Amino acid sequence: MARLSFVGLGLGPTGTSLEGLDEIRRSDVAYLEYYTAPHEPELIGRLQGATGRALEVVDRAFVEDGSRILSEAEKKNVVLAVLGDPMIATTHDELRARAIRRSIETRVIHAATIASAAASESGLHYYKFSRTVTITRESVGKLTQAYRILHENLLEGAHTLLLLEYDVVSGEGVSPTDAMQGLLLAEASYKRGVVSEGTFALVLSRIGRKDALLAAGRIAELSRRDFGTAPHCVVIPGKLHFTELDAVAAIFAVKQSDVRGNSDAVVRTAQTLVPRYVAKTRKALGSVREKTQSQYGSVLENVELYTKDAERFLADGEDEMAMLSVGYAEGLLDSLSFAGLVKIDW
Amino acid sequence: MARLSFVGLGLGPTGTSLEGLDEIRRSDVAYLEYYTAPHEPELIGRLQGATGRALEVVDRAFVEDGSRILSEAEKKNVVLAVLGDPMIATTHDELRARAIRRSIETRVIHAATIASAAASESGLHYYKFSRTVTITRESVGKLTQAYRILHENLLEGAHTLLLLEYDVVSGEGVSPTDAMQGLLLAEASYKRGVVSEGTFALVLSRIGRKDALLAAGRIAELSRRDFGTAPHCVVIPGKLHFTELDAVAAIFAVKQSDVRGNSDAVVRTAQTLVPRYVAKTRKALGSVREKTQSQYGSVLENVELYTKDAERFLADGEDEMAMLSVGYAEGLLDSLSFAGLVKIDW
Numbered sequence: 001m002a003r004l005s006f007v008g009l010g011l012g013p014t015g016t017s018l019e020g021l022d023e024i025r026r027s028d029v030a031y032l033e034y035y036t037a038p039h040e041p042e043l044i045g046r047l048q049g050a051t052g053r054a055l056e057v058v059d060r061a062f063v064e065d066g067s068r069i070l071s072e073a074e075k076k077n078v079v080l081a082v083l084g085d086p087m088i089a090t091t092h093d094e095l096r097a098r099a100i101r102r103s104i105e106t107r108v109i110h111a112a113t114i115a116s117a118a119a120s121e122s123g124l125h126y127y128k129f130s131r132t133v134t135i136t137r138e139s140v141g142k143l144t145q146a147y148r149i150l151h152e153n154l155l156e157g158a159h160t161l162l163l164l165e166y167d168v169v170s171g172e173g174v175s176p177t178d179a180m181q182g183l184l185l186a187e188a189s190y191k192r193g194v195v196s197e198g199t200f201a202l203v204l205s206r207i208g209r210k211d212a213l214l215a216a217g218r219i220a221e222l223s224r225r226d227f228g229t230a231p232h233c234v235v236i237p238g239k240l241h242f243t244e245l246d247a248v249a250a251i252f253a254v255k256q257s258d259v260r261g262n263s264d265a266v267v268r269t270a271q272t273l274v275p276r277y278v279a280k281t282r283k284a285l286g287s288v289r290e291k292t293q294s295q296y297g298s299v300l301e302n303v304e305l306y307t308k309d310a311e312r313f314l315a316d317g318e319d320e321m322a323m324l325s326v327g328y329a330e331g332l333l334d335s336l337s338f339a340g341l342v343k344i345d346w
Numbered sequence: 347m348a349r350l351s352f353v354g355l356g357l358g359p360t361g362t363s364l365e366g367l368d369e370i371r372r373s374d375v376a377y378l379e380y381y382t383a384p385h386e387p388e389l390i391g392r393l394q395g396a397t398g399r400a401l402e403v404v405d406r407a408f409v410e411d412g413s414r415i416l417s418e419a420e421k422k423n424v425v426l427a428v429l430g431d432p433m434i435a436t437t438h439d440e441l442r443a444r445a446i447r448r449s450i451e452t453r454v455i456h457a458a459t460i461a462s463a464a465a466s467e468s469g470l471h472y473y474k475f476s477r478t479v480t481i482t483r484e485s486v487g488k489l490t491q492a493y494r495i496l497h498e499n500l501l502e503g504a505h506t507l508l509l510l511e512y513d514v515v516s517g518e519g520v521s522p523t524d525a526m527q528g529l530l531l532a533e534a535s536y537k538r539g540v541v542s543e544g545t546f547a548l549v550l551s552r553i554g555r556k557d558a559l560l561a562a563g564r565i566a567e568l569s570r571r572d573f574g575t576a577p578h579c580v581v582i583p584g585k586l587h588f589t590e591l592d593a594v595a596a597i598f599a600v601k602q603s604d605v606r607g608n609s610d611a612v613v614r615t616a617q618t619l620v621p622r623y624v625a626k627t628r629k630a631l632g633s634v635r636e637k638t639q640s641q642y643g644s645v646l647e648n649v650e651l652y653t654k655d656a657e658r659f660l661a662d663g664e665d666e667m668a669m670l671s672v673g674y675a676e677g678l679l680d681s682l683s684f685a686g687l688v689k690i691d692w
Contacts, residue, residue, distance in 0.1 A: 087466035120433035331677020
């Protein structure tokens with residue numbers, strides 16, 4: 001039997017699953033890829049102790065090239081052990097596709113990844129996270145895409161996870177301070193009111209390890225602190241449910257009154273306009289009803305129905321339909337006025 | 347030492363990490379919570395074999411109530427073992443917050459979760475996934491929110507993961523067929539061109555287990571197949587990079603020419619609706635003008651102005667304002683008809 005197995009090592013030196021350890025044990029050749037998180041001396045020792053196999057540490061170039069891995073996997077059981085979940089990185093998807101095209105059997109053994117663990121550990125509801133942003137050393141000076149995604153997520157009331165790059169070879173990475181200052185820089189340039197010194201953020205450092213550190217606060221405070229060695233990530237909460245508020249306060253050991261979401265400051269056009277137009281239309285409807293004959297009853301009934309529709313659409317996040325409905329309701333009422341049939345006090 | 351530890355069991359009977367097993371081994375009381383994936387007889391055996399500890403199976407109500415867990419954790423090491431990653435479920439966040447407020451030490455031991463494993467295993471780039479949707483048995487007949495999120499994700503070019511609910515107590519769940527037909531039903535009702543029989547989808551069943559099954563194809567074909575027992579999830583790809591096209595073809599064993607993204611076919615709600623409503627309103631306006639006296643001239647003039655406004659707003663990307671304007675124009679015209687003053691051929 002020959003195959004190529006991608007084995008996830010999870011978050012710390014003891015994050016590998018029973019199945020992953022079995023797979024390393026059964027391998028003829030085992031590689032340990034090591035470039036996105038700082039070296040943990042304990043990891044190799046634990047893996048070798050638990051499996052009785054020596055692991056050869058390889059770098060990104062070796063995996064991207066992949067030719068030795070693929071030719072060995074045609075005859076032997078080859079394991080590529082990877083921190084976190086093995087298929088989060090594009091490189092591994094590509095290597096797997098190449099193996100399959102060469103008729104090499106492949107296996108994937110999943111493990112915890114910072115991408116889901118950080119979100120889940122934050123106390124925020126996991127399914128309220130929207131698109132994740134990776135901040136690289138290259139992009140941190142001009143966070144155009146990160147700023148746009150953060151804006152969209154906040155408009156939806158969704159939370160945003162920022163993963164901060166770390167390069168194990170150079171020992172360099174993006175610190176939480178770099179990331180937060182990068183966002184403030186983007187704000188200064190795009191001015192959409194997405195982020196400010198008052199933005200409430202969470203910093204999660206070394207999640208899943210013994211020296212994990214959690215911190216919550218406003219960017220003004222957090223961006224002045226040193227959170228130690230990588231990996232780090234930052235969460236910008238959107239709209240908070242009261243159970244999230246409660247969980248964040250407990251988990252991050254801050255006062256409930258200091259915890260706040262950042263979506264309220266960022267508003268959708270319809271959120272401002274629909275309630276305003278609905279109120280205006282209802283008031284006008286009331287004034288017309290007092291002084292109008294029943295011959296326009298069908299119009300007035302429809303005005304009422306469509307203002308209700310507008311509210312329902314808005315609650316469902318159907319902004320365009322909410323605007324259409326409230327516009328229609330206003331039009332119905334105004335028409336009677338334009339036609340000189342009723343006098344409306346708007 | 348007393349504490350409450352949340353231990354993730356990952357995806358299969360051997361998905362628990364070394365650290366998780368150690369934590370169960372050191373516990374005084376160990377509970378196994380079991381309700382979101384079908385029972386795997388092997389799991390309990392493997393856990394007890396690896397840790398030498400008996401685990402008591404508990405249900406959702408026991409965990410939601412939590413009073414016994416919390417009072418025990420004040421004096422003993424209590425483990426709550428959970429399938430997948432332990433902090434994905436809101437219930438566990440809340441229990442953890444309650445423990446912290448009672449000054450009970452808490453620990454979280456992460457593991458693979460379907461929410462990241464399915465996305466990572468699909469061959470699509472992990473960071474192009476946007477908001478995940480959970481489809482419950484309750485919601486599958488009326489997928490308003492799922493349809494809207496899918497629409498937003500596709501507009502961004504992002505991929506969507508649909509997690510399908512399964513209830514271990516009743517043995518009932520949402521099948522991939524249910525989910526896909528639910529989306530087609532939502533399409534029939536909302537008509538935004540988000541999903542069709544031609545939509546290209548991925549079905550991932552029992553990810554991380556020996557009997558995992560991957561299938562790719564159009565909804566027309568996939569929704570006729572039986573994918574066996576839960577858990578299942580469905581991925582609707584947005585815009586595909588060529589390396590994603592390549593990886594999906596290899597991993598799902600389909601021809602490259604059969605793989606396609608679904609973002610190109612999707613347009614913003616207002617882009618579909620505003621031109622349609624403007625055309626309809628203009629046609630109706632024409633028919634009214636032919637047969638109506640000038641006493642309603644002011645109404646008709648405003649109908650014309652507001653349809654023009656709607657087109658201008660749409661061109662400027664002001665979708666909500668475009669919908670408001672065209673709705674208002676329609677309302678003006680319809681009011682005359684509701685009041686019995688003119689007859690409109692819509």
